[in-house]
Amino acid sequence: xxxxxxxxxxxxxxxxxxxxxxxxxxxxxxxxxxxxxxxxxxxxxxxxxxxxxxxxxxxxxxxxxxxxxxxxxxxxxxxxxxxxxxxxxxxxxxxxxxxxxxxxxxxxxxxxxxxxxxxxxxxxxxxxx
Numbered sequence: 001x002x003x004x005x006x007x008x009x010x011x012x013x014x015x016x017x018x019x020x021x022x023x024x025x026x027x028x029x030x031x032x033x034x035x036x037x038x039x040x041x042x043x044x045x046x047x048x049x050x051x052x053x054x055x056x057x058x059x060x061x062x063x064x065x066x067x068x069x070x071x072x073x074x075x076x077x078x079x080x081x082x083x084x085x086x087x088x089x090x091x092x093x094x095x096x097x098x099x100x101x102x103x104x105x106x107x108x109x110x111x112x113x114x115x116x117x118x119x120x121x122x123x124x125x126x127x128x129x
Contacts, residue, residue, distance in 0.1 A: 021109065029101045036108040043115045050122045051079060057126060075125075086114040 023035035058072045090110035097103040 023105065029105075032102075033104045033108075036105050036112075040108045040112050040115070043112050043119070047115050047119045047122070050119050050126070054122050054126050082118060086111065086118075089114065 021036075021039075023032050023039060026032045026035050054075065055072060058068050058075065060068050062068050090107050093110040094103055094107040097106045100106075
């Protein structure tokens with residue numbers, strides 16, 4: 001029973017990830033890596049566009065009790081810290097998987113997950129004032 005439960009715990013997350021990430025359906029590791037890198041680059045571009053849109057939105061004089069200059073400063077600091085966190089977190093994933101051929105895919109999957117989440121957070125920050 002214990003072995004069945006362990007096998008289930010190992011297979012279900014992989015199967016769920018395979019449904020989400022079409023790169024895992026590629027025929028070999030090189031194609032998977034290329035696909036994952038292309039997908040990450042697209043996500044990174046979306047993140048950067050969203051971030052620039054937000055910075056542009058808050059680049060204005062203070063008004064209605066909002067100190068936009070301070071908001072912008074804090075946002076830039078937060079984004080820099082987040083970039084560092086994302087890299088270190090995904091480096092840990094890479095190191096954990098470094099003996100396997102799927103290490104780059106795991107690393108890029110981690111980077112994509114963080115990037116997609118951060119993009120959502122920044123989009124939620126963008127509001128009309």
